[in-house]
Structure formats: structure tokens, C-alpha cells
Amino acid sequence: MGRITLEKVTKSFGDVNVIPPLDLDINDGEFVVFVGPSGCGKSTLLRLIAGLEDVSSGRIVIDGDDATMVPPAKRRLAMVFQSYALYPHMTVRKNIAFPLRMAKMDQAEIDKRVNGAASVLNLTDYLDRRPGQLSGGQRQRVAIGRAIVREPAAFLFDEPLSNLDAALRVGMRLEISELHKRLTTTMIYVTHDQVEAMTMADKIVVLRAGNIEQVGSPLELYQAPRNTFVAGFIGSPKMNLVAGAEARKHEAETIGIRPEHIDLSDTDGLWKGRIGVSEHLGSDTFFHITSDISSEPLTVRATGELSYEYGAEVYLSPRLEHLHRFDAQGLRIA
Amino acid sequence: MATQHSRSAARLMMAPAVILLLGWMLVPLTMTLWFSFRNYFPLRPDREPGWAGFDNYVRFFSSSAFWPSVQTTLVIVGGVLLITIVLGILLAILLDQPMWGQGAVRILVIAPFFVMPTVSALVWKNMFMDPVNGLFAHLWRFFGAEPVVWLSDASLGSIIMIVSWQWLPFATLILLTAIQSLDGEQLEAAEMDGAPVHKRFVYIVLPHLARAITIVVLIQTIFLLSIFAEIFVTTGGAFGTRTLTYLIFQRVLESQNVGLGSAGGVYAIILANIVAIFLMRIVGKNLDA
Ligand SMILES: Nc1ncnc2c1ncn2[C@@H]1O[C@H](COP(=O)(O)OP(=O)(O)OP(=O)(O)O)[C@@H](O)[C@H]1O
Numbered sequence: 001m002g003r004i005t006l007e008k009v010t011k012s013f014g015d016v017n018v019i020p021p022l023d024l025d026i027n028d029g030e031f032v033v034f035v036g037p038s039g040c041g042k043s044t045l046l047r048l049i050a051g052l053e054d055v056s057s058g059r060i061v062i063d064g065d066d067a068t069m070v071p072p073a074k075r076r077l078a079m080v081f082q083s084y085a086l087y088p089h090m091t092v093r094k095n096i097a098f099p100l101r102m103a104k105m106d107q108a109e110i111d112k113r114v115n116g117a118a119s120v121l122n123l124t125d126y127l128d129r130r131p132g133q134l135s136g137g138q139r140q141r142v143a144i145g146r147a148i149v150r151e152p153a154a155f156l157f158d159e160p161l162s163n164l165d166a167a168l169r170v171g172m173r174l175e176i177s178e179l180h181k182r183l184t185t186t187m188i189y190v191t192h193d194q195v196e197a198m199t200m201a202d203k204i205v206v207l208r209a210g211n212i213e214q215v216g217s218p219l220e221l222y223q224a225p226r227n228t229f230v231a232g233f234i235g236s237p238k239m240n241l242v243a244g245a246e247a248r249k250h251e252a253e254t255i256g257i258r259p260e261h262i263d264l265s266d267t268d269g270l271w272k273g274r275i276g277v278s279e280h281l282g283s284d285t286f287f288h289i290t291s292d293i294s295s296e297p298l299t300v301r302a303t304g305e306l307s308y309e310y311g312a313e314v315y316l317s318p319r320l321e322h323l324h325r326f327d328a329q330g331l332r333i334a
Numbered sequence: 335m336a337t338q339h340s341r342s343a344a345r346l347m348m349a350p351a352v353i354l355l356l357g358w359m360l361v362p363l364t365m366t367l368w369f370s371f372r373n374y375f376p377l378r379p380d381r382e383p384g385w386a387g388f389d390n391y392v393r394f395f396s397s398s399a400f401w402p403s404v405q406t407t408l409v410i411v412g413g414v415l416l417i418t419i420v421l422g423i424l425l426a427i428l429l430d431q432p433m434w435g436q437g438a439v440r441i442l443v444i445a446p447f448f449v450m451p452t453v454s455a456l457v458w459k460n461m462f463m464d465p466v467n468g469l470f471a472h473l474w475r476f477f478g479a480e481p482v483v484w485l486s487d488a489s490l491g492s493i494i495m496i497v498s499w500q501w502l503p504f505a506t507l508i509l510l511t512a513i514q515s516l517d518g519e520q521l522e523a524a525e526m527d528g529a530p531v532h533k534r535f536v537y538i539v540l541p542h543l544a545r546a547i548t549i550v551v552l553i554q555t556i557f558l559l560s561i562f563a564e565i566f567v568t569t570g571g572a573f574g575t576r577t578l579t580y581l582i583f584q585r586v587l588e589s590q591n592v593g594l595g596s597a598g599g600v601y602a603i604i605l606a607n608i609v610a611i612f613l614m615r616i617v618g619k620n621l622d623a
């Protein structure tokens with residue numbers, strides 16, 4: 001079981017209020033991702049749940065029990081740190097066994113669990129090495145191994161892949177998703193990587209300055225962002241946001257249209273623009289197009305074959321059924 | 335870019351330093367060895383200098399004071415190491431806590447290191463340990479106890495205390511820098527793994543400090559084997575506080591024979607090497623890796 005509920009949780013460091021009152025429900029077995037810009041309080045929130053920081057006010061409930069004052073060791077949560085935080089003087093085996101030894105488990109059971117975790121994580125050949133003799137990806141797996149042997153109620157990950165190179169990151173991302181499918185244990189995962197958030201999450205929590213801007217499945221957030229912040233934050237490349245006269249034509253203060261929902265044409269269309277930089281990714285091409293309707297260039301996603309000269313004139317046709325409209329407060333108009 | 339040319343140039347440029355250091359070490363060592371096989375009385379014109387063979391070694395070794403002095407030396411070194419390391423770790427942990435006036439407190443803790451051994455021993459002898467007017471005597475009387483005559487009744491302990499006081503700052507400083515380099519997330523991870531404070535200390539902090547402790551042990555041992563001023567100004571070698579160094583000093587003084595002292599010096603070198611070998615066996619493995 002791993003159901004975690006935050007009720008009106010706040011956190012201040014001295015005078016600085018990092019988390020204003022915040023409510024959040026995390027269901028058993030869910031994979032929840034916290035995303036948000038740097039400094040928005042993602043790590044702080046995770047550490048509050050872990051018990052490494054004390055809440056300033058509010059309640060944290062784990063599986064129906066008030067855990068607000070419970071010390072970290074008793075919350076049955078396991079955390080994987082960004083720096084891995086492995087114990088450098090212990091072998092991989094001892095590292096993974098550490099929480100079990102602290103729990104005074106008997107040696108046979110410890111061995112069984114450590115070997116089990118090692119085989120799941122492909123660490124069997126490295127059990128007698130020290131962390132200093134491992135690659136970044138292997139260290140990451142040791143950190144995960146140390147977390148899974150405890151069979152915790154929930155896993156907490158704080159940007160676990162940010163120290164890895166791009167290829168390894170893709171691999172580990174799949175491994176963690178795989179692990180979640182297999183263990184079906186609640187996981188809370190902090191990242192600022194778009195792709196990690198979209199691909200791994202059952203539920204994404206978008207944070208800004210400690211406030212929850214929106215909670216929902218990746219597709220919900222993508223298809224119906226609640227406000228302009230979420231609209232601009234989720235999706236890569238970013239949604240085009242246009243304010244002013246053009247927006248008012250659609251009875252909104254700001255309109256948003258995703259790059260893949262604009263069609264290009266040489267002859268006719270709703271808006272007229274001039275091609276700026278083109279980014280050819282092979283599968284897709286991103287055109288950055290300057291136009292009269294907005295001071296910011298618009299981004300358009302087209303097939304990989306399409307190509308235009310720099311400075312060529314084109315016509316853009318947004319697919320109006322995919323247009324997002326926002327009011328003066330930046331909130332979505334249904 | 336270590337080409338043949340630049341390598342020989344590097345050797346050439348390092349040569350003065352190497353020659354200076356070698357000379358610094360080898361000249362006194364050779365002279366000590368040379369004198370240890372001779373009788374040499376610079377202050378007694380009536381005695382002729384000459385070859386002594388192994389006489390000096392035999393005389394020094396067969397003196398009844400020899401083995402007790404070795405024992406005293408080892409007790410003092412061991413005692414001071416134990417006290418400075420245990421208290422040093424505690425102080426370092428304490429000083430690592432965020433507190434008001436941290437900078438000032440740290441400087442105060444370092445202060446004893448800047449006091450000359452002679453001065454600090456005199457201060458201890460007269461201000462703290464004096465059986466009539468010392469602070470300890472007053473303290474003992476305040477609680478209705480009989481003041482301890484420190485330097486004669488607990489002479490060895492007193493000297494260990496004085497020397498520990500001098501070396502505690504050094505140990506604290508090195509251990510403090512080591513503690514500060516400990517990754518806080520490791521402690522947090524251990525906390526989440528269910529390790530209470532004392533287990534975090536044993537499993538995380540202490541192994542992290544192993545290398546710093548080794549360095550403190552090695553450096554302090556080198557200096558503690560040759561302490562002299564503290565004994566000279568307090569007990570003068572009486573009451574079982576005669577170390578090997580002090581014995582050499584006394585033997586030269588009474589016999590006026592520099593040769594005899596040199597033989598004692600060679601024994602001291604041998605003792606230092608035996609201690610070094612043991613230390614390297616015990617703690618030296620912490621230095622690699
Ligand atoms: N111990 C602390 N004392 C004071 N302020 C802190 C402390 N820890 C964090 N903060 C502040 O709280 C805010 C949130 O920090 P937090 O580490 O949670 O951000 P984050 O969302 O994890 O950012 P990032 O993506 O860069 O890791 C920041 O403005 C930070 O300066």
C-alpha cells in the first residue's frame with residue numbers, strides 16, 4: 001500500500017515561503033511526476049513527504065495514518081537521490097543490504113533479497129565492487145537496488161537521471177517504468193525533463209512557485225492545459241501563445257496552438273509569415289516563422305521532407321478545433 | 335608533453351630541492367651515526383676523544399632506565415593520540431553544527447596550537463596543577479576533597495593532559511575539514527534507510543573520517559615521540575616521566591659524552607621506525623584507495 005495525501009501542507013525557510021498551502025492526493029500504485037521550473041519547490045515537496053524536512057503546517061497522511069511527525073525511517077518510503085548518495089566505503093552488496101541490516105533482518109533473508117535485486121538490476125557481476133569503481137548508470141542502479149530491497153510503500157526519486165548521458169537516460173527511463181509495472185508500488189518522481197514526465201507518468205503535477213498549477217494525466221495536460229503556464233510548460237517544442245488583436249478575434253485574451261496543429265501552404269492560409277530558422281530533425285522539421293500577429297516567432301512542426309528557403313513567404317492555417325483559448329487571468333476558456 | 339628534453343630539464347630544476355632535502359636529512363643522520371661510535375667530550379678537555387666501538391650502544395642499552403623510558407614514551411604517545419582523536423572527533427562534530435559566532439569559536443579552539451610548548455606547560459604547571467594555588471586545587475577544595483599533587487602523584491597523566499591540550503586543536507582542525515566534506519545526502523540516505531544517529535556515526539561518519547584520522551595519527555606520532563619541553567619544565571623527568579628523548583638528554587648531561595647521546599639517538603630512530611611500521615600496518619591502508 002502506498003497512498004499519500006497532503007493536506008494544506010506549507011513550508012517556509014525563515015521568512016521565505018516556499019510551499020503555500022498545498023493539497024495533493026497520490027493513489028496506491030500511481031506513478032506521479034512533479035515537474036516545474038527550477039526552484040519551484042519540487043525537491044522541497046519530495047523531502048517533506050520523505051520526512052527529511054519538517055512541514056511548517058498541514059498534515060501528511062500515509063495509508064490513512066498521520067505521518068506528519070513520524071521520522072523518515074518509519075515512513076516506509078525509499079528515496080533515490082540525484083547524487084545517488086551511495087556509501088563509498090561499502091561494496092555494492094553492503095550498500096544494497098544496508099537498510100536490511102539496519103532493520104536487523106536475518107542474514108539469509110538479506111542475501112536472498114540482495115541477490116534478487118541484483119539480478120533484476122543486472123548488478124550481479126558488480127556486487128563486490130565499490131561505488132567508485134562503477135559507471136554512472138551502474139551507480140544509479142545500485143541506488144535503486146538499495147531502495148527496492150526494503151519493499152517500501154512508495155519510492156521517491158529526485159531527478160535520478162539528470163547526471164546521466166542522453167543514451168543512458170533513455171535506457172534507465174525504460175528500466176524504471178518497467179520496474180514500476182512489475183512492482184506496482186507508488187512512485188513519486190521529480191524531473192524537469194519533458195519527455196520523462198510525459199512518458200513515465202500516470203499523473204503529472206505541474207508546480208510553479210510551490211503552487212500546483214494542474215494535476216492530471218499526461219494527455220489531459222497536453223490536450224487541455226488549465227492555464228497559459230501549463231500550456232507553455234508541457235509539450236516540446238512549446239505551444240505558440242498569441243495575445244492581442246488576433247486572440248480577440250477568437251473571443252479570448254490569449255490563444256494557444258501547438259506547433260503540430262498548424263499547416264503550411266505556399267498559396268493561402270489564415271496567417272501570413274516569413275520563414276526564419278528551420279530545424280531539420282530528420283523525422284520532423286521545426287520552422288520558426290515571424291508574422292504580424294505576434295511579436296514572438298511561431299513554431300510550426302512539419303514532416304521531415306518539407307523544406308523552405310530562409311526568408312520565404314508562407315501561409316499558416318491553424319486547425320481551429322485544436323485552438324486553446326485563455327482569458328485575461330490566463331485561465332482556460334472551455 | 336613529457337618529451338625526453340623536458341623531462342631532463344625538470345630533473346635539473348628539481349635537483350637543488352632534492353639535494354637540499356637529502357643533505358638536510360643525511361648530514362645530521364651520518365654525523366649521529368659517526369659520533370655514536372666515538373667517545374667525544376667537547377666540554378671536558380681532560381678526556382681524549384677516540385673510538386668506542388659498540389661501547390656507547392651497550393652502555394645506553396644496559397642502563398636500567400632504558401626500557402622504562404621506552405615504555406613511558408609509548409604510553410605518552412598512545413595516551414595523547416587516544417585523547418586527541420576521541421575529543422577531536424567530538425569537537426569537530428560540535429563545531430560543524432551551525433551556531434552563532436561560529437567563526438570566533440573556531441579560532442578560539444585553534445588557539446592552543448599557537449602557544450609554545452614551554453609556555454603552555456608552565457601555564458598548566460603553575461595555574462592549574464599547583465597543589466596550593468592552582469585552579470584544580472581550588473576546585474578540589476571547593477568540593478571538600480584533598481587537592482591532588484598532580485605532577486608527582488599523577489605525573490604521567492598530567493603530562494599526557496598537557497600535551498593533549500596542545501595537540502587537540504590540530505586534530506580537531508583536520509577532522510573538522512574532513513567532516514565538512516561529508517556529503518549530507520549520504521547521511522540523509524542512511525537516515526531513510528533506518529539508521530539511528532549512533533549507527534550513522536559508526537557506518538557513515540567514521541569510515542569517512544578514516545583517512546583524516548590516519549593522517550592525524552601519523553603526524554602526531556612523529557612529533558610526540560620527541561616531546562621534551564613539556565617534561566623539562568614540569569617534572570624534569572622525575573616520577574616516571576622520563577621518555578627516551580629525555581633519557582638521552584640526561585645521559586649526555588651527566589656523562590658529557592656526545593657519543594653516548596648519539597647512540598641513544600640511534601635507538602630513538604629505531605624505535606620511531608618500529609612504531610611507524612606498526613602504524614602503517616594498522617592504519618596505513620586507509621591512505622590508498
Ligand atoms: N534549506 C533551505 N533554506 C532556504 N531556502 C531553501 C532551502 N532549500 C530550498 N530553498 C529554496 O526553496 C526553493 C525551492 O527549492 P527546491 O530545491 O525545492 O527547488 P526545485 O524545484 O527542486 O529546483 P531544481 O529543479 O533546481 O532542483 C528555492 O527557491 C530555494 O532557494
Ligand SMILES: [Mg+2]
Pocket residue numbers: 042043044
Ligand atoms: Mg531539486
